[in-house]
Each structure stands twice: as structure tokens, then as C-alpha cells.
Amino acid sequence: MAHAVVRTVADAVPGRAVTCVTLRIGVASGAVPEALRFAWDVAITGTALAGSRLDVVRVPLLLACRGCGERSEAADPLHVRCGVCTGREVDVIGGRELEIATVEVADEPVQALGPVDASSRPAGVTA
Numbered sequence: 615m616a617h618a619v620v621r622t623v624a625d626a627v628p629g630r631a632v633t634c635v636t637l638r639i640g641v642a643s644g645a646v647p648e649a650l651r652f653a654w655d656v657a658i659t660g661t662a663l664a665g666s667r668l669d670v671v672r673v674p675l676l677l678a679c680r681g682c683g684e685r686s687e688a689a690d691p692l693h694v695r696c697g698v699c700t701g702r703e704v705d706v707i708g709g710r711e712l713e714i715a716t717v718e719v720a721d722e723p724v725q726a727l728g729p730v731d732a733s734s735r736p737a738g739v740t741a
């Protein structure tokens with residue numbers, strides 16, 4: 615999932631060095647922020663996002679109550695009740711999102727890196 619985010623961001627800001635990405639992750643999205651952060655450093659290696667920071671904003675469940683018609687938030691997706699009348703007849707209308715909220719880029723565009731020297735090998739390696 616981290617790779618998909620990195621690819622989406624890199625495509626959105628071609629040629630720019632990304633410094634920070636903020637994701638909005640709903641508690642019912644299935645995405646695990648800790649896992650994303652863990653995968654981030656590997657996913658950004660060698661991309662325009664190398665060295666960037668990942669920020670995560672958790673989005674609570676947003677409920678629409680069929681009983682009283684009010685909307686409320688449920689921080690715990692396992693305990694879904696109307697926050698106004700405590701009714702159980704609720705529709706989940708938010709909290710499943712996985713969105714790229716903001717992308718911060720450096721002022722300077724990424725410089726052309728030039729051709730890759732495919733003949734070079736790490737020292738001590740013979741092939």
C-alpha cells in the first residue's frame with residue numbers, strides 16, 4: 615500500500631522533490647498507519663519522495679442515525695452507536711477513506727540525475 619501511495623504522489627508532482635506527505639486514513643479503511651510508516655522508508659528509496667516524511671491523520675467513523683437523523687462520530691469502529699440517542703440503527707457515511715490529503719514539495723525542482731552507469735559494481739564483487 616505504501617508503494618501505491620508513493621507512485622501516486624510521484625506521478626502527481628513530476629520532477630519535484632517531495633518533503634512531506636499527509637494521508638487521511640479512516641479507522642475502517644483497513645489501512646494500518648503503523649504498517650504504512652514502517653513500509654514508508656523502503657517504498658520511497660530511489661524515488662522523488664526519498665527522505666520525505668509521512669504524516670497520518672486518523673479519520674473517525676462518521677455515523678448517520680436512522681432513528682434521530684443526527685450525525686455523530688465513533689472513534690471505535692467496533693462500538694458503533696449513535697452519539698446522540700445511542701441508537702444502533704446507523705449508517706456509516708465516513709471513516710473508510712484512504713486519501714492523500716497534502717503533498718509538500720521542495721522549492722527547487724529535482725535536478726536531472728544523468729545516465730546510470732550500469733557497468734559499475736560494488737567493490738569486491740566479480741560477476
Ligand SMILES: [Zn+2]
Pocket residue numbers: 679680681682683684696697698699700701
Ligand atoms: Zn440517533
